[in-house]
Amino acid sequence: MSGAPRVRSMNVADSELRPVLGPAGNKARSLHTRKPLRKVEKTPEIAAEEKKAPASPVAASPPLLHSVSDPSVLQLLHSSLSLNASCSSDASSDSSFHSRASTGRITRTSCTTSRRKQCVSKPKNVVSDSELASPPDTSPAKKRCSWVTPNADPCYAAFHDEEWGVPVHDDKKLFEFLVLSGALAELTWPAIISKRHMFREVFFDFDPAAVMKLKEKKITAPGSPACSLLTEPKLRAIIENARQISKIIDEFGTFDKYIWSFVNHKPIVSRFRYPRQVPVKTPKADVISKDLVRRGFRSVGPTVIYSFMQVAGITNDHLINCFRFEECIDAAAGSKEDGIQTKAEERKAKDMIDSGLVTAMDDLSFSEE
Numbered sequence: 001m002s003g004a005p006r007v008r009s010m011n012v013a014d015s016e017l018r019p020v021l022g023p024a025g026n027k028a029r030s031l032h033t034r035k036p037l038r039k040v041e042k043t044p045e046i047a048a049e050e051k052k053a054p055a056s057p058v059a060a061s062p063p064l065l066h067s068v069s070d071p072s073v074l075q076l077l078h079s080s081l082s083l084n085a086s087c088s089s090d091a092s093s094d095s096s097f098h099s100r101a102s103t104g105r106i107t108r109t110s111c112t113t114s115r116r117k118q119c120v121s122k123p124k125n126v127v128s129d130s131e132l133a134s135p136p137d138t139s140p141a142k143k144r145c146s147w148v149t150p151n152a153d154p155c156y157a158a159f160h161d162e163e164w165g166v167p168v169h170d171d172k173k174l175f176e177f178l179v180l181s182g183a184l185a186e187l188t189w190p191a192i193i194s195k196r197h198m199f200r201e202v203f204f205d206f207d208p209a210a211v212m213k214l215k216e217k218k219i220t221a222p223g224s225p226a227c228s229l230l231t232e233p234k235l236r237a238i239i240e241n242a243r244q245i246s247k248i249i250d251e252f253g254t255f256d257k258y259i260w261s262f263v264n265h266k267p268i269v270s271r272f273r274y275p276r277q278v279p280v281k282t283p284k285a286d287v288i289s290k291d292l293v294r295r296g297f298r299s300v301g302p303t304v305i306y307s308f309m310q311v312a313g314i315t316n317d318h319l320i321n322c323f324r325f326e327e328c329i330d331a332a333a334g335s336k337e338d339g340i341q342t343k344a345e346e347r348k349a350k351d352m353i354d355s356g357l358v359t360a361m362d363d364l365s366f367s368e369e
Contacts (some may be wrong), residue, residue, distance in 0.1 A: 142323045146275050153190040165328045167267055167313035171255045174312060175245055176206035179238055181308040182299045183230055195229060202226045203238065208249070211242035237298035244296045260314065262288050267332045268315040278317055281306045 148160045168174055179199065180192050192199075202225050204210035216239060218224070220232045227235075245255050252258040262284065272278050285306035292300045309315045313332065318325040 143321055144324070145319045145322045153194070155193045156190040159189070159193050161324060164311055165313050165316050165318050165324060167328070167332045169256045169260070171208065171245070171249065172206050174255055174259060175208050175211075175242070176200075177311045178241065178300075178308050179203065179206065181304050181311060182234060182237065184304070184307055185299070186230060186234065198225060198229060202229065208242040208245040208255075211239060212246055214239050234299060241297050241300070244292075248295070259288070259312075262291075263314055267313055267328075268309075269329065270315060270317050271320055272317060273320055275319070279306070282315075284315075285309060 142161075144157070144160060148157055168177065176199075180196075183192050183199075187195075200206065202219070203214075216236055219226045219239070220235050221227070229235075230238075248255050248258045252261075268284070270278070281302035286302045288309075289300055289302045289305045292305070306315075310317050313328060316325065316328050316332070318328060
């Protein structure tokens with residue numbers, strides 16, 4: 001590389017030349033004190049060592065500046081010092097900022113990362129004394145029918161786990177489920193269950209003999225508790241259905257015998273796997289609905305009757321992966337055994353009564369003789 005370029009000074013003769021400031025600093029000297037440099041001859045051993053040793057990244061310190069009286073040289077010196085100061089400030093700022101040419105964003109690396117590391121902290125698990133005292137429940141959660149979601153009302157989940165699909169043979173309970181199934185036309189199961197205590201208070205615990213004596217004008221009057229539950233046609237239908245159930249009890253002995261006779265006193269097990277397979281009504285529900293309408297019942301369409309069959313356990317529509325599916329089957333088998341046992345006891349008591357009457361008649365015949 002050739003030496004530094006030379007410029008002509010305006011204050012000196014044309015023959016006098018001064019070098020421009022290079023990147024290593026001011027290498028200019030006074031014209032009167034400048035001496036020719038003597039070339040130092042290097043030995044072969046020193047030259048070999050310089051070739052082997054890597055070049056030092058640190059630049060050699062600039063030589064000391066001598067006094068310069070030329071104003072142009074002083075001006076160049078002042079500009080070089082300001083340039084070096086700005087370069088040093090830029091170099092220090094480069095350590096904390098990185099520029100991205102593609103996005104045009106400038107991001108802080110060292111400061112922001114240290115601040116983020118200080119601010120971001122992992123949440124600590126706080127364990128109460130009660131949790132330490134009692135071991136965690138590791139038992140698997142019971143799988144219910146898919147329409148009972150984890151966010152469902154606890155009362156609705158309890159209704160599914162305890163009542164829905166269990167075979168019912170009590171007349172009051174059957175009348176209650178028939179009324180609640182008819183209310184599904186205006187309310188949902190969670191809403192009905194939340195108001196269940198009000199239904200029982202208004203309709204005397206669903207005793208058909210007591211409900212049939214209710215006065216329609218009184219129960220349908222504005223402001224009555226019954227009006228807050230259902231509409232007027234539904235309330236009138238409940239009172240009329242209570243009258244018809246009383247007639248069925250007089251004819252069949254119990255409403256249980258009448259309603260279960262449609263399925264031969266045995267629950268229908270559907271064995272559905274998916275909710276979409278559960279129907280809204282069935283031909284069997286249509287048959288029961290038509291017979292009830294023929295007897296004078298109201299608001300007992302096929303959809304209402306099928307909901308009644310589901311909740312009363314006449315049909316087991318629990319999904320096969322629900323834990324209540326097998327339990328309802330076992331409950332139906334147990335109720336059947338109980339029914340057989342009660343029938344056997346009734347027959348035995350009847351035989352004893354008949355045998356007692358026979359012996360009494362024989363005694364009377366012998367005494368007359």
